[in-house]
Amino acid sequence: MIYDLIIVGSGPAGAAGAIYAARKQLKTLMITTDFGGQSSVSSDIQNWIGTPSISGTNLSENLKKHILAYADNIVNIKEGEKVVFVKKTTPSEVEESREIFSTTTDKKNVYQSKAVLIAAGSSRRKITVPGADRLERKGITYCASCDGPIFAGQDVVVIGGGNAGFETAAQLLAYCNSVTILHHGDVFKADPIIVEKVLKNPKMKALFNAETVEIYGETFVEGMKYKDKKTNEIHDLKVKGIFVEIGQIPNTVFVKGLVDLDEYNRIKIDPWTQKTSTPGIWAAGDCTNILYHQNNIATGDAVKALENIYLYLYARTT
Ligand SMILES: Cc1cc2nc3c(=O)[nH]c(=O)nc-3n(C[C@H](O)[C@H](O)[C@H](O)COP(=O)(O)OP(=O)(O)OC[C@H]3O[C@@H](n4cnc5c(N)ncnc54)[C@H](O)[C@@H]3O)c2cc1C
Numbered sequence: 001m002i003y004d005l006i007i008v009g010s011g012p013a014g015a016a017g018a019i020y021a022a023r024k025q026l027k028t029l030m031i032t033t034d035f036g037g038q039s040s041v042s043s044d045i046q047n048w049i050g051t052p053s054i055s056g057t058n059l060s061e062n063l064k065k066h067i068l069a070y071a072d073n074i075v076n077i078k079e080g081e082k083v084v085f086v087k088k089t090t091p092s093e094v095e096e097s098r099e100i101f102s103t104t105t106d107k108k109n110v111y112q113s114k115a116v117l118i119a120a121g122s123s124r125r126k127i128t129v130p131g132a133d134r135l136e137r138k139g140i141t142y143c144a145s146c147d148g149p150i151f152a153g154q155d156v157v158v159i160g161g162g163n164a165g166f167e168t169a170a171q172l173l174a175y176c177n178s179v180t181i182l183h184h185g186d187v188f189k190a191d192p193i194i195v196e197k198v199l200k201n202p203k204m205k206a207l208f209n210a211e212t213v214e215i216y217g218e219t220f221v222e223g224m225k226y227k228d229k230k231t232n233e234i235h236d237l238k239v240k241g242i243f244v245e246i247g248q249i250p251n252t253v254f255v256k257g258l259v260d261l262d263e264y265n266r267i268k269i270d271p272w273t274q275k276t277s278t279p280g281i282w283a284a285g286d287c288t289n290i291l292y293h294q295n296n297i298a299t300g301d302a303v304k305a306l307e308n309i310y311l312y313l314y315a316r317t318t
Helices: 012-023 056-071 144-151 163-172 192-199 295-314
Strands: 002-008 028-032 075-079 083-089 100-105 110-118 122-124 155-159 178-182 204-207 210-216 223-228 234-237 241-244 248-250 281-283
Touching (some): 002 100, 012 028, 012 056, 012 075, 028 110, 056 075, 083 110, 144 163, 144 241, 155 163, 163 178, 192 204, 281 295
Parallel strands (some): 002 110, 028 075, 110 281, 155 178, 178 204
Antiparallel strands (some): 083 100, 100 110, 122 248, 210 223
């Protein structure tokens, strides 16, 4: 069968796309490795419009409930499948006059559709200094809400001075003896309101111009070394836990060569319509080259994409 639409991903962008697809009666397949997106690990989301405070887990559950409430036989979900490849199928391979896309997953399933919405978001950037690989999950972690309590009463470091770094630090202050935030620049990138709130805590320390050079420990993290970029001096911090928040990598490898990407491998989109450089493929959310990456923006952009996809499929206006 040929679906009207395949949606890759089920974070806020994918979920919004699926809800609108169901309401517009577009025969849709959503393929996603896991449900709910990145912020499902967050303990408290305070800017999801209409809900003053919600945990990431509850937000994910609500997104799924909302899709299923309208899905009927219109939207099918394949959870636990990862898209590895999307390609254009030549018209002679199928009896259709317009573009058809084949989406292949890690389970070797191939699905076909007239349109594709890429809403695959982004993943954490890994730290690559000596010791990092060996000690991952042995004191080095990428999720404060998952692993924070393990470090109760300990001294820990957060690498990264953006919003995610400060949110992580805020969570860790509830359990840890001390939290040191390491930032490579001389000004924090995080919003001033969270910086001020977190740094007020007497258990909190902040280091600027600090470049991590090594993480060490026999079987578990025992400490780390960083270089002061102003003096070139190497300093040693004895800590048991290292929480890494150094940015995101867009999940776009499966469309490399099919749609235009920018220098950070984000999908280039037309912000009016969310169209990519390839007719028949749209993208929304954190995998795109928009300036701001937030839950509400991801949903709004996917809604915009669906309006345009509907016109493409049924009014042939694009
Ligand atoms: C810790 C943390 C806290 C945050 N807190 C907030 C906040 O308080 N407020 C806010 O507005 N934003 C917050 N954000 C940012 C917000 O989570 C993102 O902007 C938002 O999740 C982007 O949504 P998305 O749907 O584009 O992508 P994502 O949420 O990243 O979802 C992508 C989906 O695609 C799936 N996927 C990826 N690759 C594939 C593939 N190859 N095949 C199939 N499926 C795939 C993933 O499993 C996932 O379901 C936070 C982010 C983090 C990491």
